Amino acid sequence: MANFSEQKIELKDILPEKTLNTRVPQEGVDRSVKPAPSRYRNEIAKYIVHRDLNCARCGKCIEMCPHGVHVRQTGYKYFGEPSNYLCIGPSCEKTAHYCVAKCPQNALQIRENPMYKVLGDYRWTADLILATWKMAETGSVPAREYELNYETGNSGGGFDKLRFKFPAKPPVKLDPGQIDTSISLNKREDGRPKIKIDVPWYGGGMSFGSVSNVTQLSKARVAVAWNTFTCTGEGGFMERMRPYDDHVITQVATGLFGVREETIQRVPIVEFKYAQGAKPGLGGHLLGDKNTIYVSRMREAVVGISLFSPFPFHSVYSIEDHMKHIDWIKHVNRRTLISTKVSTPTDVDMVAVGSYSAGTHIVHIDGGYGGTGAAPDIAKKNIAMPIEYAIGKVHGFLRDEGVRDKVTLIASGGIRSAYDVAKAIALGADGVVIGTAEMVALGCVRCSRCESGRGCPRGIATTDPDLAKKMNIDWGTQRLINLYTAWRSVLVDILMRFGMRSVTELRGRTDLLMHLDYTKDVQA
Amino acid sequence: MPEKYHIKTQPVPPRRPRIGKHGVVDWREDCARCHNCVKKACVYDRYRQESDYIRQLSDVDALFFDCMGCFSCVQDCTKGLLCLSINPEYEKLGNSYWKPDIIKTTWLQAETAKIPVSGAGYRGPFSGHGFDSMWTDMSEIVRPTRDGIHGREYISTSVDIGRKPAFLSMEGSRMVSTLPPLVSIPMPLIIDLSSPLHTLPPLDHIIAKTATCTDLIAIMDSRYRPENEANLHNIAFYLGPDSRPVPKEILQKTRLVEIADSKTVCEQIKELKKQHPEIVVAVRVDLNASGISRAIDLADLEEIEVIHVVADPNGNEIGAEKPRFIKDMIRQIHTSLIERGTRDEVTLMAGGGIALPEHMAKAIICGTDLITINLPLMIALECHLCASCKPGMPCPARLETIDTAYGVGRMTNIIAAWHDQLIEVMGAMGMREVRRLRGDVGRAMFFENLEEETFGKLFGTKNRA
Numbered sequence: 001m002a003n004f005s006e007q008k009i010e011l012k013d014i015l016p017e018k019t020l021n022t023r024v025p026q027e028g029v030d031r032s033v034k035p036a037p038s039r040y041r042n043e044i045a046k047y048i049v050h051r052d053l054n055c056a057r058c059g060k061c062i063e064m065c066p067h068g069v070h071v072r073q074t075g076y077k078y079f080g081e082p083s084n085y086l087c088i089g090p091s092c093e094k095t096a097h098y099c100v101a102k103c104p105q106n107a108l109q110i111r112e113n114p115m116y117k118v119l120g121d122y123r124w125t126a127d128l129i130l131a132t133w134k135m136a137e138t139g140s141v142p143a144r145e146y147e148l149n150y151e152t153g154n155s156g157g158g159f160d161k162l163r164f165k166f167p168a169k170p171p172v173k174l175d176p177g178q179i180d181t182s183i184s185l186n187k188r189e190d191g192r193p194k195i196k197i198d199v200p201w202y203g204g205g206m207s208f209g210s211v212s213n214v215t216q217l218s219k220a221r222v223a224v225a226w227n228t229f230t231c232t233g234e235g236g237f238m239e240r241m242r243p244y245d246d247h248v249i250t251q252v253a254t255g256l257f258g259v260r261e262e263t264i265q266r267v268p269i270v271e272f273k274y275a276q277g278a279k280p281g282l283g284g285h286l287l288g289d290k291n292t293i294y295v296s297r298m299r300e301a302v303v304g305i306s307l308f309s310p311f312p313f314h315s316v317y318s319i320e321d322h323m324k325h326i327d328w329i330k331h332v333n334r335r336t337l338i339s340t341k342v343s344t345p346t347d348v349d350m351v352a353v354g355s356y357s358a359g360t361h362i363v364h365i366d367g368g369y370g371g372t373g374a375a376p377d378i379a380k381k382n383i384a385m386p387i388e389y390a391i392g393k394v395h396g397f398l399r400d401e402g403v404r405d406k407v408t409l410i411a412s413g414g415i416r417s418a419y420d421v422a423k424a425i426a427l428g429a430d431g432v433v434i435g436t437a438e439m440v441a442l443g444c445v446r447c448s449r450c451e452s453g454r455g456c457p458r459g460i461a462t463t464d465p466d467l468a469k470k471m472n473i474d475w476g477t478q479r480l481i482n483l484y485t486a487w488r489s490v491l492v493d494i495l496m497r498f499g500m501r502s503v504t505e506l507r508g509r510t511d512l513l514m515h516l517d518y519t520k521d522v523q524a
Numbered sequence: 525m526p527e528k529y530h531i532k533t534q535p536v537p538p539r540r541p542r543i544g545k546h547g548v549v550d551w552r553e554d555c556a557r558c559h560n561c562v563k564k565a566c567v568y569d570r571y572r573q574e575s576d577y578i579r580q581l582s583d584v585d586a587l588f589f590d591c592m593g594c595f596s597c598v599q600d601c602t603k604g605l606l607c608l609s610i611n612p613e614y615e616k617l618g619n620s621y622w623k624p625d626i627i628k629t630t631w632l633q634a635e636t637a638k639i640p641v642s643g644a645g646y647r648g649p650f651s652g653h654g655f656d657s658m659w660t661d662m663s664e665i666v667r668p669t670r671d672g673i674h675g676r677e678y679i680s681t682s683v684d685i686g687r688k689p690a691f692l693s694m695e696g697s698r699m700v701s702t703l704p705p706l707v708s709i710p711m712p713l714i715i716d717l718s719s720p721l722h723t724l725p726p727l728d729h730i731i732a733k734t735a736t737c738t739d740l741i742a743i744m745d746s747r748y749r750p751e752n753e754a755n756l757h758n759i760a761f762y763l764g765p766d767s768r769p770v771p772k773e774i775l776q777k778t779r780l781v782e783i784a785d786s787k788t789v790c791e792q793i794k795e796l797k798k799q800h801p802e803i804v805v806a807v808r809v810d811l812n813a814s815g816i817s818r819a820i821d822l823a824d825l826e827e828i829e830v831i832h833v834v835a836d837p838n839g840n841e842i843g844a845e846k847p848r849f850i851k852d853m854i855r856q857i858h859t860s861l862i863e864r865g866t867r868d869e870v871t872l873m874a875g876g877g878i879a880l881p882e883h884m885a886k887a888i889i890c891g892t893d894l895i896t897i898n899l900p901l902m903i904a905l906e907c908h909l910c911a912s913c914k915p916g917m918p919c920p921a922r923l924e925t926i927d928t929a930y931g932v933g934r935m936t937n938i939i940a941a942w943h944d945q946l947i948e949v950m951g952a953m954g955m956r957e958v959r960r961l962r963g964d965v966g967r968a969m970f971f972e973n974l975e976e977e978t979f980g981k982l983f984g985t986k987n988r989a
Binding site for chain 1 (some may be wrong): 546559567592593594596597598599600601603604607608609610629639640641642643644645646647648649650651656659660661662663686734833880881882885886923945948949952953954966969974975977978979980982985986987
């Protein structure tokens, strides 16, 4: 019998023959940034440039504007609609290229876009959505003059009240190339692969059925490009995902939809989903409208019927039961790591330690303010604690129990920006899982209509074949690659300012944080 | 298997045009009349519905706003002519406490009886005032205290109203204690008196019938008489200082009666018990400056069975400059009664500011046995809470012309949706009985405690509210 504590054991020694047979050659995806402009004709803008009838079509505005707001196609006499979303607005007044002031005919005006008020909400402000779109388009954070706050939302608590205490000067001068943002997902010495991911985040579980094939494949491809992971959620995954298997996490949840020996054997990480932050204690729910023929085949269910993954696992009433679950998966796939996804109740710290003792590699805590799928409104807001409270609680308890460095702590449920990533790590997580941010990068406006009827009108979270055509895989992949690139650059910048060479140095550094409600030297 | 509490529902469409959150403003003069008009591609087909609606328009003040706010048409229009805006009518709904979102979700539940479900996560503030400053707990993998999983159909939401003796006296195997009467209702909710603004003759019958359909109890003015005497089973008359007395033969057909608090409550209770010994008497206490202490003192009196504390419609202490919120007042009363050893002997009902189903669960966690509501039922009838309910003023919901089937249907639907949501939250908590939820603050997490435990430890004293 193999001794898994011995490090010399190679993967082929512990892989059953069947597991090896399921593998296909893995595809690579280039992670370089390429422009991926909006797939919509009119990008929503913070400001509107209005050109009136006095315009003499002299073209001075085109010559002056460094942002490319004014457009006239070659050979055309008249201007096209201004690219409003490129306009930096009133902050341009201070510059020498302010088109409103320089127009010889006084034909230009800049106004705030009334639609800007309609976009976004407390958690995902319009600024945050537009900034995420810009990052997904360009691979860079929006220039300062756009005045888009991409660091915080407007929820009035949690991450939105936390700030980093950056030193005036970095204690050590470092180049971006010297910064390591990778984290290890297996801290156990159990002979299983020492998986490392290049960025301290991976994609959250969105099932085949809740999002389109294009979305799922785009998420998988960015995971390949950035050497990280995507999660299939519950409900199985397509044959088309096979070339990306090495970057896929599949879920086992109570409905066991799409869970087969073969799907477990394909992937390097299997996640037990005990609960979801958006609907803790309520289980999963795919509404009948989204249960199309393909989805039903994958889930071995009846077309059009709402599918419930009821809470909880009836086979798990103790940590010992949980251990049996883990042993089952570990036996079926000898190379896989185990992640345990739980919500954030009062005793989340004890659940985390219990999961560790049961043999999990990753404790994934999912706070209440995230989630991408259908959830009862009453659950989203009211059940279980926000992730900001849970991270420190779990990190501290794992540390006190002496197992903090033997398990990876992943946080999710409301991670909207690279700053949220860094704050979550500073509070004690090793890394995070993101979901909504990816959806926003693909063009989500958070209209909350992903759950019913034909699903997402933007073609992201839908199983309707016509709506899914609104997006293609290359574009989707590139948008996510660009977003990841921009986020990493923000994270690298944060680490450089603290003089840290690795993101692992940031973990648990609450001394680098301040809270606007607690810190006397801060003006909110 | 005992019969399960089930409220029969059916969809009851609104009588008035829906007031949606979003509307699209269309600058038609610059339209290119292109063949791929984005209006035709609306996923929800709203433009076509709007055209049909306008064609059949009979009421000039009836505007159509049912846009889902997906921005697709706005972003795809060839000439960029469309602009999404917040419907000003929507923003006018309700008030600072009964926000438009609350009105909208109540309307939806009154129409469908379904639990509101949406995607894309939570959109609101991190925490807030009152009930928004607490979260209910849930039961993860291991929870020794949890009731176990029995399926939602096994969760009991019934409560007993009345006085419960602290102990029973026995002589041998014979019980010598006299058990006071108890009223059991299948859900911890009582329909409270209508505010004077909403006191309309047709509404009284609708409320009484709703109480019968849901097997709950409605507190009604003492002058009210139901069309059907059988409905008296679900009516509790309110006897205020100026109320007309209820004839003995009518009173004897009811189970619960409510009296206004006064110095003579004990005498009044004795008098009512003389007429109908099996009746349970509730004392209504306004939560004003002396409300909390009065409620606590009342519980010491052996005649008192039920204390009904009522805050203002927004859940605030009545008449206070810096009012306390109903949640905190319930906790204070509940805790004081525990300290005095009287908590289990009296039933506590609380009303005012209970606007959403989660408020019901949270109020119970804070210590009330059951809640009382009225405004959510009025909102279910498409009331805008515009507070212009004066004779001669037009009511946007046309409440004066309401018909019974519509009214009962909508009110029943909202109660059913609240019941389902209570079960959802209890299921998540691993609770099998709502009676066990009362005062179980261990099933909740409070903002101030979590802040202190998390950030207080790290950053010291909080220096800003």
